[in-house]
Amino acid sequence: MQRVTAKICGLSTPETVGAAVRHGASHVGFMFFPKSPRNVEPEQAAQLAAIVPAHVVKVGVLVDPDDEMVARAVASGLDAIQLHGGEAPDRVAALKARHGIEAWKVLSVRTRADLDKARAYKGAADRILYDAKTPEGALPGGMGLRFDWTLLDGFAHPLPWALAGGIDVANVGDAAGRTGARLIDVSSGVESAPGVKDVDKIAAFLQRVAQL
Template identity: 55%
Template structure:
């Protein structure tokens, strides 16, 4: 089965068009204001119109309140809720409230960090393994830093999962081979500057991922 792909933090029609043209399965819209990739509700409404139904729209949130979720779901016509720094209990409540597929991002630095995956059984539909950032990091993700992919070798995943953290056009094929990821997610790896996506890098990433 082809590996699914998510291009995250898209902010312009041109970059969304490039992602769709080159075959992405998921487009990520960031609703975390401190991020340089964040968009407003009005911007989301303007961006999602041309997205075809077979491309899933993922809203990215950091421990969001109910009001933010409701407004973002409406504005972005979201199919998926992606949660960072959100407890399994809160994720379960969001999943029930929003009636959307729910992803939980888990920060990984050592093998012990993988133990937290089991706590999301029944709370989320999908796990996204990302690089664990320091407590004082400005953002929970999108920092372009990868973790040791070999930590996933032989790990029995409790549910469907994907890989994020430092993925680029140059290393995504290796990442898929090493981990067996079902989905690969990139943001800063296809940028020319923080928050500025590069259409050529988007195309190269999706081409590299599609080779496997």
């Protein structure tokens, strides 16, 4: 079986990017969303992306972005965009075609019906990321919430996929084992405060993932 890998998302400093790379993250994520405590400007992201080696995938997270925002984010050196809003399949496909990089779609999950929405993105997105649905008016992710992983039991995934939502060093083994996820996305689970990544927590998390 394919080994479990991890994306450290919401990085904003050279120290934490370095920790993610050094300890074996397969992906790093930069948040382009002003409402988020993890937000980075494209110029800042470009400086961070420059220290990421080629074998680590650089993902930009955007929420219902306009064309200009996507263009500025991609220009910072991204390998993929992760769309975390209400983007329809045709919007995802259009952005993928325009920029020539991978496009991921986040689905916010509370019920099995939320999972079923993934099928609409076949042929449009490269990957689906299942995350926990957050309360109305809250940030769309990075809240430390998890959904009921049993919802994934027997689900026929239409696309490659990743798991996010309330995952940390204590439960990542259960998350991967219970769901079969081969790519785990973590943000708040490696923070000491909202938006403040902890290099020791990043190291511990990635060391645990390497054991799976």
